[in-house]
Amino acid sequence: MATNEFDGLVAAVTGGASGIGLATAQELARRGASVVVLDRDLSGSDGYVCDVTDNASVRAAVEAIEQRYGRLDVLVNNAGIGAQGTVEDLDEAEWRRVFDVNVTGIARVSAAAIPLLRKTAAASEDGVAIVNMCSIAATAGLPQRALYSASKGAVLALTLAMAADHIREGIRVNCVNPGTVDTPWVGRLLDAATDPAAERRALEARQPTGRLVSAQEVAAAICYLASPWSGATTGTSLAVDGGMQGLRLRPDNS
Incomplete structure:
Protein backbone atom coordinates (compact mmCIF):
# COMPACT_ATOMS: atom_id res chain seq x y z
CA MET A 1 0.00 0.00 0.00
CA ALA A 2 1.22 3.48 -0.82
CA THR A 3 1.97 5.80 2.07
CA ASN A 4 2.37 9.54 2.04
CA GLU A 5 4.70 10.31 4.93
CA PHE A 6 7.11 12.09 2.55
CA ASP A 7 4.51 14.40 0.95
CA GLY A 8 5.99 17.85 0.50
CA LEU A 9 9.51 16.67 1.41
CA VAL A 10 12.65 16.75 -0.74
CA ALA A 11 15.07 13.85 -0.74
CA ALA A 12 18.49 13.49 -2.38
CA VAL A 13 20.04 10.08 -3.08
CA THR A 14 23.70 9.73 -4.07
CA GLY A 15 24.40 6.85 -6.42
CA GLY A 16 20.68 6.96 -7.12
CA ALA A 17 20.74 5.91 -10.77
CA SER A 18 21.15 2.16 -10.22
CA GLY A 19 20.99 -0.67 -7.70
CA ILE A 20 20.00 0.15 -4.13
CA GLY A 21 20.10 3.87 -4.87
CA LEU A 22 17.60 3.56 -7.70
CA ALA A 23 15.30 1.36 -5.62
CA THR A 24 15.50 3.93 -2.81
CA ALA A 25 14.76 6.86 -5.11
CA GLN A 26 11.75 5.02 -6.51
CA GLU A 27 10.42 4.10 -3.06
CA LEU A 28 10.83 7.61 -1.71
CA ALA A 29 8.97 8.96 -4.72
CA ARG A 30 6.22 6.36 -4.29
CA ARG A 31 5.78 7.61 -0.72
CA GLY A 32 5.40 11.20 -1.86
CA ALA A 33 8.88 12.73 -1.84
CA SER A 34 10.33 14.95 -4.51
CA VAL A 35 13.49 12.96 -5.24
CA VAL A 36 16.76 14.28 -6.62
CA VAL A 37 19.19 11.67 -7.92
CA LEU A 38 22.86 12.55 -7.54
CA ASP A 39 25.11 10.34 -9.63
CA ARG A 40 28.09 10.46 -11.97
CA ASP A 41 25.89 8.86 -14.64
CA LEU A 42 22.23 9.83 -14.33
CA SER A 43 21.12 7.28 -16.94
CA GLY A 44 17.96 9.25 -17.64
CA SER A 45 17.09 9.86 -13.98
CA ASP A 46 15.89 13.27 -12.82
CA GLY A 47 18.72 14.87 -10.90
CA TYR A 48 22.20 16.34 -11.09
CA VAL A 49 25.55 14.94 -12.09
CA CYS A 50 27.54 14.52 -8.89
CA ASP A 51 30.91 12.89 -8.22
CA VAL A 52 31.20 12.34 -4.45
CA THR A 53 35.01 12.48 -4.73
CA ASP A 54 34.92 16.01 -6.18
CA ASN A 55 34.05 18.77 -3.72
CA ALA A 56 33.17 21.26 -6.45
CA SER A 57 30.79 18.76 -8.06
CA VAL A 58 29.16 17.98 -4.72
CA ARG A 59 28.65 21.60 -3.75
CA ALA A 60 27.27 22.49 -7.18
CA ALA A 61 24.68 19.70 -6.86
CA VAL A 62 23.60 20.84 -3.39
CA GLU A 63 23.37 24.45 -4.57
CA ALA A 64 21.18 23.29 -7.46
CA ILE A 65 18.85 21.52 -5.01
CA GLU A 66 18.55 24.67 -2.92
CA GLN A 67 17.86 26.84 -5.96
CA ARG A 68 15.23 24.41 -7.26
CA TYR A 69 13.45 23.47 -4.02
CA GLY A 70 14.69 25.79 -1.28
CA ARG A 71 14.88 22.89 1.16
CA LEU A 72 16.28 19.42 1.77
CA ASP A 73 14.58 17.00 4.18
CA VAL A 74 16.36 13.71 3.49
CA LEU A 75 19.90 12.88 2.38
CA VAL A 76 20.70 9.27 1.51
CA ASN A 77 24.45 8.74 1.24
CA ASN A 78 24.29 5.61 -0.89
CA ALA A 79 27.18 6.04 -3.36
CA GLY A 80 29.91 3.50 -2.79
CA ILE A 81 32.29 1.05 -4.39
CA GLY A 82 33.47 -2.45 -3.51
CA ALA A 83 36.85 -4.08 -3.13
CA GLN A 84 37.99 -7.69 -2.92
CA GLY A 85 41.10 -9.12 -1.33
CA THR A 86 43.16 -9.38 1.82
CA VAL A 87 45.41 -6.62 3.19
CA GLU A 88 48.22 -8.14 1.10
CA ASP A 89 46.32 -7.94 -2.17
CA LEU A 90 45.53 -4.24 -2.55
CA ASP A 91 47.94 -1.34 -2.93
CA GLU A 92 47.78 2.01 -1.17
CA ALA A 93 46.24 3.73 -4.18
CA GLU A 94 43.25 1.37 -3.99
CA TRP A 95 42.91 1.98 -0.25
CA ARG A 96 42.81 5.73 -0.88
CA ARG A 97 40.33 5.34 -3.74
CA VAL A 98 37.83 3.22 -1.80
CA PHE A 99 38.00 5.37 1.34
CA ASP A 100 37.61 8.51 -0.76
CA VAL A 101 34.31 7.23 -2.11
CA ASN A 102 32.90 5.19 0.76
CA VAL A 103 33.94 7.34 3.74
CA THR A 104 35.20 10.76 2.72
CA GLY A 105 32.47 10.84 0.05
CA ILE A 106 29.81 10.60 2.77
CA ALA A 107 31.55 13.31 4.79
CA ARG A 108 31.96 15.51 1.71
CA VAL A 109 28.31 15.31 0.67
CA SER A 110 27.05 15.67 4.23
CA ALA A 111 29.21 18.73 4.88
CA ALA A 112 27.84 20.39 1.77
CA ALA A 113 24.22 19.46 2.58
CA ILE A 114 24.06 20.08 6.33
CA PRO A 115 23.60 23.86 6.08
CA LEU A 116 20.51 23.31 3.90
CA LEU A 117 19.32 20.43 6.11
CA ARG A 118 19.81 22.64 9.18
CA LYS A 119 17.80 25.44 7.55
CA THR A 120 15.00 23.01 6.71
CA ALA A 121 15.00 21.50 10.20
CA ALA A 122 14.68 24.92 11.79
CA ALA A 123 11.45 25.48 9.87
CA SER A 124 10.05 21.96 10.38
CA GLU A 125 8.46 20.29 13.37
CA ASP A 126 9.57 16.87 12.14
CA GLY A 127 13.28 17.57 11.66
CA VAL A 128 15.34 16.08 8.83
CA ALA A 129 17.32 12.91 8.28
CA ILE A 130 20.57 11.56 6.88
CA VAL A 131 20.84 7.85 6.11
CA ASN A 132 24.28 6.41 5.35
CA MET A 133 24.93 3.18 3.49
CA CYS A 134 26.92 0.84 5.71
CA SER A 135 27.19 -2.96 5.42
CA ILE A 136 27.21 -6.27 7.26
CA ALA A 137 30.96 -6.04 6.55
CA ALA A 138 31.20 -3.42 9.33
CA THR A 139 30.11 -5.87 12.01
CA ALA A 140 31.04 -9.34 10.72
CA GLY A 141 34.39 -10.60 9.50
CA LEU A 142 34.06 -11.59 5.85
CA PRO A 143 36.86 -13.25 3.87
CA GLN A 144 38.47 -11.33 1.01
CA ARG A 145 36.87 -8.03 2.07
CA ALA A 146 39.59 -6.34 4.17
CA LEU A 147 39.48 -2.92 2.51
CA TYR A 148 35.73 -2.87 1.97
CA SER A 149 35.13 -3.93 5.58
CA ALA A 150 37.47 -1.25 6.90
CA SER A 151 35.66 1.43 4.92
CA LYS A 152 32.26 0.31 6.13
CA GLY A 153 33.46 0.09 9.73
CA ALA A 154 34.46 3.72 9.34
CA VAL A 155 30.98 4.53 8.00
CA LEU A 156 29.41 3.00 11.10
CA ALA A 157 31.63 5.07 13.41
CA LEU A 158 31.07 8.19 11.31
CA THR A 159 27.30 7.71 11.51
CA LEU A 160 27.37 7.63 15.31
CA ALA A 161 29.61 10.70 15.49
CA MET A 162 27.39 12.64 13.06
CA ALA A 163 24.29 11.66 15.03
CA ALA A 164 25.83 13.05 18.21
CA ASP A 165 27.01 16.23 16.51
CA HIS A 166 23.70 17.17 14.92
CA ILE A 167 20.92 15.79 17.13
CA ARG A 168 20.27 19.17 18.76
CA GLU A 169 19.88 20.75 15.32
CA GLY A 170 17.01 18.44 14.45
CA ILE A 171 19.13 16.33 12.10
CA ARG A 172 18.82 12.59 12.67
CA VAL A 173 21.63 10.36 11.34
CA ASN A 174 21.37 6.59 10.94
CA CYS A 175 22.77 3.88 8.71
CA VAL A 176 21.60 0.69 7.04
CA ASN A 177 23.70 -2.49 7.17
CA PRO A 178 22.69 -4.71 4.24
CA GLY A 179 23.85 -8.24 3.77
CA THR A 180 24.64 -9.45 0.26
CA VAL A 181 22.20 -7.64 -2.01
CA ASP A 182 21.17 -8.76 -5.48
CA THR A 183 22.48 -5.70 -7.33
CA PRO A 184 24.34 -5.14 -10.63
CA TRP A 185 27.62 -4.95 -8.67
CA VAL A 186 27.09 -8.41 -7.16
CA GLY A 187 26.00 -9.60 -10.59
CA ARG A 188 29.35 -8.50 -12.03
CA LEU A 189 31.21 -10.34 -9.26
CA LEU A 190 29.25 -13.48 -10.04
CA ASP A 191 29.92 -13.14 -13.76
CA ALA A 192 33.65 -12.95 -13.04
CA ALA A 193 33.63 -16.09 -10.86
CA THR A 194 34.94 -19.40 -12.19
CA ASP A 195 31.56 -21.00 -11.45
CA PRO A 196 28.93 -18.22 -11.16
CA ALA A 197 26.13 -20.60 -10.15
CA ALA A 198 28.20 -22.12 -7.34
CA GLU A 199 29.29 -18.68 -6.16
CA ARG A 200 25.66 -17.50 -6.05
CA ARG A 201 24.67 -20.56 -4.01
CA ALA A 202 27.52 -19.83 -1.57
CA LEU A 203 26.43 -16.21 -1.16
CA GLU A 204 22.83 -17.27 -0.61
CA ALA A 205 23.78 -19.99 1.88
CA ARG A 206 25.70 -17.66 4.20
CA GLN A 207 22.50 -15.72 4.94
CA PRO A 208 20.11 -17.64 7.21
CA THR A 209 17.17 -16.81 4.94
CA GLY A 210 18.94 -18.78 2.21
CA ARG A 211 18.67 -16.01 -0.38
CA LEU A 212 20.17 -12.67 -1.31
CA VAL A 213 18.63 -9.46 0.03
CA SER A 214 16.67 -7.46 -2.54
CA ALA A 215 17.39 -3.82 -3.30
CA GLN A 216 13.75 -3.06 -2.53
CA GLU A 217 14.12 -4.47 1.00
CA VAL A 218 17.08 -2.19 1.66
CA ALA A 219 15.16 0.75 0.19
CA PRO A 251 22.90 -27.29 10.19
CA ASP A 252 19.73 -28.37 8.41
CA ASN A 253 19.97 -32.16 8.33
CA SER A 254 16.50 -32.71 6.93
Whole structure:
Protein backbone atom coordinates (compact mmCIF):
# COMPACT_ATOMS: atom_id res chain seq x y z
CA MET A 1 0.00 0.00 0.00
CA ALA A 2 1.22 3.48 -0.82
CA THR A 3 1.97 5.80 2.07
CA ASN A 4 2.37 9.54 2.04
CA GLU A 5 4.70 10.31 4.93
CA PHE A 6 7.11 12.09 2.55
CA ASP A 7 4.51 14.40 0.95
CA GLY A 8 5.99 17.85 0.50
CA LEU A 9 9.51 16.67 1.41
CA VAL A 10 12.65 16.75 -0.74
CA ALA A 11 15.07 13.85 -0.74
CA ALA A 12 18.49 13.49 -2.38
CA VAL A 13 20.04 10.08 -3.08
CA THR A 14 23.70 9.73 -4.07
CA GLY A 15 24.40 6.85 -6.42
CA GLY A 16 20.68 6.96 -7.12
CA ALA A 17 20.74 5.91 -10.77
CA SER A 18 21.15 2.16 -10.22
CA GLY A 19 20.99 -0.67 -7.70
CA ILE A 20 20.00 0.15 -4.13
CA GLY A 21 20.10 3.87 -4.87
CA LEU A 22 17.60 3.56 -7.70
CA ALA A 23 15.30 1.36 -5.62
CA THR A 24 15.50 3.93 -2.81
CA ALA A 25 14.76 6.86 -5.11
CA GLN A 26 11.75 5.02 -6.51
CA GLU A 27 10.42 4.10 -3.06
CA LEU A 28 10.83 7.61 -1.71
CA ALA A 29 8.97 8.96 -4.72
CA ARG A 30 6.22 6.36 -4.29
CA ARG A 31 5.78 7.61 -0.72
CA GLY A 32 5.40 11.20 -1.86
CA ALA A 33 8.88 12.73 -1.84
CA SER A 34 10.33 14.95 -4.51
CA VAL A 35 13.49 12.96 -5.24
CA VAL A 36 16.76 14.28 -6.62
CA VAL A 37 19.19 11.67 -7.92
CA LEU A 38 22.86 12.55 -7.54
CA ASP A 39 25.11 10.34 -9.63
CA ARG A 40 28.09 10.46 -11.97
CA ASP A 41 25.89 8.86 -14.64
CA LEU A 42 22.23 9.83 -14.33
CA SER A 43 21.12 7.28 -16.94
CA GLY A 44 17.96 9.25 -17.64
CA SER A 45 17.09 9.86 -13.98
CA ASP A 46 15.89 13.27 -12.82
CA GLY A 47 18.72 14.87 -10.90
CA TYR A 48 22.20 16.34 -11.09
CA VAL A 49 25.55 14.94 -12.09
CA CYS A 50 27.54 14.52 -8.89
CA ASP A 51 30.91 12.89 -8.22
CA VAL A 52 31.20 12.34 -4.45
CA THR A 53 35.01 12.48 -4.73
CA ASP A 54 34.92 16.01 -6.18
CA ASN A 55 34.05 18.77 -3.72
CA ALA A 56 33.17 21.26 -6.45
CA SER A 57 30.79 18.76 -8.06
CA VAL A 58 29.16 17.98 -4.72
CA ARG A 59 28.65 21.60 -3.75
CA ALA A 60 27.27 22.49 -7.18
CA ALA A 61 24.68 19.70 -6.86
CA VAL A 62 23.60 20.84 -3.39
CA GLU A 63 23.37 24.45 -4.57
CA ALA A 64 21.18 23.29 -7.46
CA ILE A 65 18.85 21.52 -5.01
CA GLU A 66 18.55 24.67 -2.92
CA GLN A 67 17.86 26.84 -5.96
CA ARG A 68 15.23 24.41 -7.26
CA TYR A 69 13.45 23.47 -4.02
CA GLY A 70 14.69 25.79 -1.28
CA ARG A 71 14.88 22.89 1.16
CA LEU A 72 16.28 19.42 1.77
CA ASP A 73 14.58 17.00 4.18
CA VAL A 74 16.36 13.71 3.49
CA LEU A 75 19.90 12.88 2.38
CA VAL A 76 20.70 9.27 1.51
CA ASN A 77 24.45 8.74 1.24
CA ASN A 78 24.29 5.61 -0.89
CA ALA A 79 27.18 6.04 -3.36
CA GLY A 80 29.91 3.50 -2.79
CA ILE A 81 32.29 1.05 -4.39
CA GLY A 82 33.47 -2.45 -3.51
CA ALA A 83 36.85 -4.08 -3.13
CA GLN A 84 37.99 -7.69 -2.92
CA GLY A 85 41.10 -9.12 -1.33
CA THR A 86 43.16 -9.38 1.82
CA VAL A 87 45.41 -6.62 3.19
CA GLU A 88 48.22 -8.14 1.10
CA ASP A 89 46.32 -7.94 -2.17
CA LEU A 90 45.53 -4.24 -2.55
CA ASP A 91 47.94 -1.34 -2.93
CA GLU A 92 47.78 2.01 -1.17
CA ALA A 93 46.24 3.73 -4.18
CA GLU A 94 43.25 1.37 -3.99
CA TRP A 95 42.91 1.98 -0.25
CA ARG A 96 42.81 5.73 -0.88
CA ARG A 97 40.33 5.34 -3.74
CA VAL A 98 37.83 3.22 -1.80
CA PHE A 99 38.00 5.37 1.34
CA ASP A 100 37.61 8.51 -0.76
CA VAL A 101 34.31 7.23 -2.11
CA ASN A 102 32.90 5.19 0.76
CA VAL A 103 33.94 7.34 3.74
CA THR A 104 35.20 10.76 2.72
CA GLY A 105 32.47 10.84 0.05
CA ILE A 106 29.81 10.60 2.77
CA ALA A 107 31.55 13.31 4.79
CA ARG A 108 31.96 15.51 1.71
CA VAL A 109 28.31 15.31 0.67
CA SER A 110 27.05 15.67 4.23
CA ALA A 111 29.21 18.73 4.88
CA ALA A 112 27.84 20.39 1.77
CA ALA A 113 24.22 19.46 2.58
CA ILE A 114 24.06 20.08 6.33
CA PRO A 115 23.60 23.86 6.08
CA LEU A 116 20.51 23.31 3.90
CA LEU A 117 19.32 20.43 6.11
CA ARG A 118 19.81 22.64 9.18
CA LYS A 119 17.80 25.44 7.55
CA THR A 120 15.00 23.01 6.71
CA ALA A 121 15.00 21.50 10.20
CA ALA A 122 14.68 24.92 11.79
CA ALA A 123 11.45 25.48 9.87
CA SER A 124 10.05 21.96 10.38
CA GLU A 125 8.46 20.29 13.37
CA ASP A 126 9.57 16.87 12.14
CA GLY A 127 13.28 17.57 11.66
CA VAL A 128 15.34 16.08 8.83
CA ALA A 129 17.32 12.91 8.28
CA ILE A 130 20.57 11.56 6.88
CA VAL A 131 20.84 7.85 6.11
CA ASN A 132 24.28 6.41 5.35
CA MET A 133 24.93 3.18 3.49
CA CYS A 134 26.92 0.84 5.71
CA SER A 135 27.19 -2.96 5.42
CA ILE A 136 27.21 -6.27 7.26
CA ALA A 137 30.96 -6.04 6.55
CA ALA A 138 31.20 -3.42 9.33
CA THR A 139 30.11 -5.87 12.01
CA ALA A 140 31.04 -9.34 10.72
CA GLY A 141 34.39 -10.60 9.50
CA LEU A 142 34.06 -11.59 5.85
CA PRO A 143 36.86 -13.25 3.87
CA GLN A 144 38.47 -11.33 1.01
CA ARG A 145 36.87 -8.03 2.07
CA ALA A 146 39.59 -6.34 4.17
CA LEU A 147 39.48 -2.92 2.51
CA TYR A 148 35.73 -2.87 1.97
CA SER A 149 35.13 -3.93 5.58
CA ALA A 150 37.47 -1.25 6.90
CA SER A 151 35.66 1.43 4.92
CA LYS A 152 32.26 0.31 6.13
CA GLY A 153 33.46 0.09 9.73
CA ALA A 154 34.46 3.72 9.34
CA VAL A 155 30.98 4.53 8.00
CA LEU A 156 29.41 3.00 11.10
CA ALA A 157 31.63 5.07 13.41
CA LEU A 158 31.07 8.19 11.31
CA THR A 159 27.30 7.71 11.51
CA LEU A 160 27.37 7.63 15.31
CA ALA A 161 29.61 10.70 15.49
CA MET A 162 27.39 12.64 13.06
CA ALA A 163 24.29 11.66 15.03
CA ALA A 164 25.83 13.05 18.21
CA ASP A 165 27.01 16.23 16.51
CA HIS A 166 23.70 17.17 14.92
CA ILE A 167 20.92 15.79 17.13
CA ARG A 168 20.27 19.17 18.76
CA GLU A 169 19.88 20.75 15.32
CA GLY A 170 17.01 18.44 14.45
CA ILE A 171 19.13 16.33 12.10
CA ARG A 172 18.82 12.59 12.67
CA VAL A 173 21.63 10.36 11.34
CA ASN A 174 21.37 6.59 10.94
CA CYS A 175 22.77 3.88 8.71
CA VAL A 176 21.60 0.69 7.04
CA ASN A 177 23.70 -2.49 7.17
CA PRO A 178 22.69 -4.71 4.24
CA GLY A 179 23.85 -8.24 3.77
CA THR A 180 24.64 -9.45 0.26
CA VAL A 181 22.20 -7.64 -2.01
CA ASP A 182 21.17 -8.76 -5.48
CA THR A 183 22.48 -5.70 -7.33
CA PRO A 184 24.34 -5.14 -10.63
CA TRP A 185 27.62 -4.95 -8.67
CA VAL A 186 27.09 -8.41 -7.16
CA GLY A 187 26.00 -9.60 -10.59
CA ARG A 188 29.35 -8.50 -12.03
CA LEU A 189 31.21 -10.34 -9.26
CA LEU A 190 29.25 -13.48 -10.04
CA ASP A 191 29.92 -13.14 -13.76
CA ALA A 192 33.65 -12.95 -13.04
CA ALA A 193 33.63 -16.09 -10.86
CA THR A 194 34.94 -19.40 -12.19
CA ASP A 195 31.56 -21.00 -11.45
CA PRO A 196 28.93 -18.22 -11.16
CA ALA A 197 26.13 -20.60 -10.15
CA ALA A 198 28.20 -22.12 -7.34
CA GLU A 199 29.29 -18.68 -6.16
CA ARG A 200 25.66 -17.50 -6.05
CA ARG A 201 24.67 -20.56 -4.01
CA ALA A 202 27.52 -19.83 -1.57
CA LEU A 203 26.43 -16.21 -1.16
CA GLU A 204 22.83 -17.27 -0.61
CA ALA A 205 23.78 -19.99 1.88
CA ARG A 206 25.70 -17.66 4.20
CA GLN A 207 22.50 -15.72 4.94
CA PRO A 208 20.11 -17.64 7.21
CA THR A 209 17.17 -16.81 4.94
CA GLY A 210 18.94 -18.78 2.21
CA ARG A 211 18.67 -16.01 -0.38
CA LEU A 212 20.17 -12.67 -1.31
CA VAL A 213 18.63 -9.46 0.03
CA SER A 214 16.67 -7.46 -2.54
CA ALA A 215 17.39 -3.82 -3.30
CA GLN A 216 13.75 -3.06 -2.53
CA GLU A 217 14.12 -4.47 1.00
CA VAL A 218 17.08 -2.19 1.66
CA ALA A 219 15.16 0.75 0.19
CA ALA A 220 12.28 0.09 2.57
CA ALA A 221 14.67 0.15 5.53
CA ILE A 222 16.19 3.42 4.34
CA CYS A 223 12.71 4.93 4.03
CA TYR A 224 11.90 3.85 7.60
CA LEU A 225 14.98 5.60 8.96
CA ALA A 226 14.39 8.69 6.80
CA SER A 227 10.69 8.99 7.59
CA PRO A 228 9.35 11.80 9.79
CA TRP A 229 7.42 9.00 11.50
CA SER A 230 10.79 7.78 12.90
CA GLY A 231 11.61 10.95 14.78
CA ALA A 232 12.91 9.10 17.85
CA THR A 233 15.39 7.00 15.85
CA THR A 234 18.93 8.37 15.55
CA GLY A 235 22.43 6.95 15.96
CA THR A 236 21.11 3.55 14.88
CA SER A 237 22.40 0.90 12.46
CA LEU A 238 19.61 -1.20 10.97
CA ALA A 239 20.62 -4.66 9.72
CA VAL A 240 18.91 -5.87 6.54
CA ASP A 241 20.95 -9.02 6.17
CA GLY A 242 18.69 -12.06 6.24
CA GLY A 243 19.76 -12.73 9.84
CA MET A 244 23.44 -12.99 8.94
CA GLN A 245 24.75 -10.86 11.80
CA GLY A 246 22.64 -12.10 14.68
CA LEU A 247 21.58 -15.68 13.97
CA ARG A 248 23.61 -18.86 14.39
CA LEU A 249 21.53 -21.70 12.97
CA ARG A 250 22.25 -25.38 13.43
CA PRO A 251 22.90 -27.29 10.19
CA ASP A 252 19.73 -28.37 8.41
CA ASN A 253 19.97 -32.16 8.33
CA SER A 254 16.50 -32.71 6.93
